[in-house]
Amino acid sequence: MLKTRVTHLELTDRPTQSVPTPVSFKLAIMRATRISLPFYRFLYEQVGKPHHWSVHRHLDDKALAAIIHRDNVDIHVLYADGSPAGFFELVTGEEEGVTEILYFGLIPEFQGRGLARFFLNEAISTAWMSDPQKVIIETNTLDSPRALQMYQRMGFHPVSFAEAEIEAWV
Template identity: 55%
Template sequence: MNKGTTGAGELIARITHLEMLAPPAHRVQMPMGPRLAVLRATDMPAAFYRYLYRQVGKAHHWLLRRDLPDGELLPLIHSTSTEIQVLYVDGSPAGFFELDLSRLPGEAEIIYFGLTPDFQGRGLARFFLSEAVFAAWAHQPQRLVIHTNTLDSPRALQLYQRIGFSPYAFSEETVEPWL
């Protein structure tokens, strides 16, 4: 997938919308080697959320929460319909996922998922995505959705499909680059 640009320095993201209609039969096993922990974050401070959001999302030009003031961000991430879990590797934060549960019982969404650059390429993504999928299915939605685009890791779409998601729609959006 190629990153497209417009004449004004904006990026064109080609989005693949994916769904899963039943939970996978098995979790992906935790990789051997480093000490791993996946912890649910409750009442996460805005500064820690911003750190994770920037570390994971900057390279992919994540946009929705990039410039939100604390007064708008905190109600979103502390909502009862939001679940955030953080992956730690040998004690360091290595990534996070965020679930949007506001459309239950019909649908749950993995709204954010990713690893920080220091922990990419270590064989952690498949395990961590499996954790996100099973966390979402614990809320018993009728379907689980996730979205990826051409600004994400080129391996994201393959990973999502290997774990059990299937594309159901495609779209495009213009994104302001994160400098």
């Protein structure tokens, strides 16, 4: 087990800044309606394995489908030059007036190439489309060391912290 510090953040005002689209790639962001389980597992592993994401890792197909195919779950995939480069997963209505960016990240080969801030801006903009009172996200010390700073630069404010133990992804 790995010990980590979890930071819970929220954004209570719709952002007014925009992030320009990077020109170094041909980009597309597509909503994955009823995403196939193998493709979801691929994205979850590619993005999450370096950070030891574990919540959906051991679920069987029926349990995973019951979570990700709910009407209040919205998954969007970033493609760069035709290849999957990352994804974000939004959950609305679990708490009144709240949209959660449950998962957000890039596949390692696409990190450090100017895509994260742009893609996060798109995730935030999409989250606000459900007209919430606030958008929430969390990160921990096993995520990218730049994640917390990027979230704060994009307007999120830390609201609480917790200690957690996470199963290592080996």
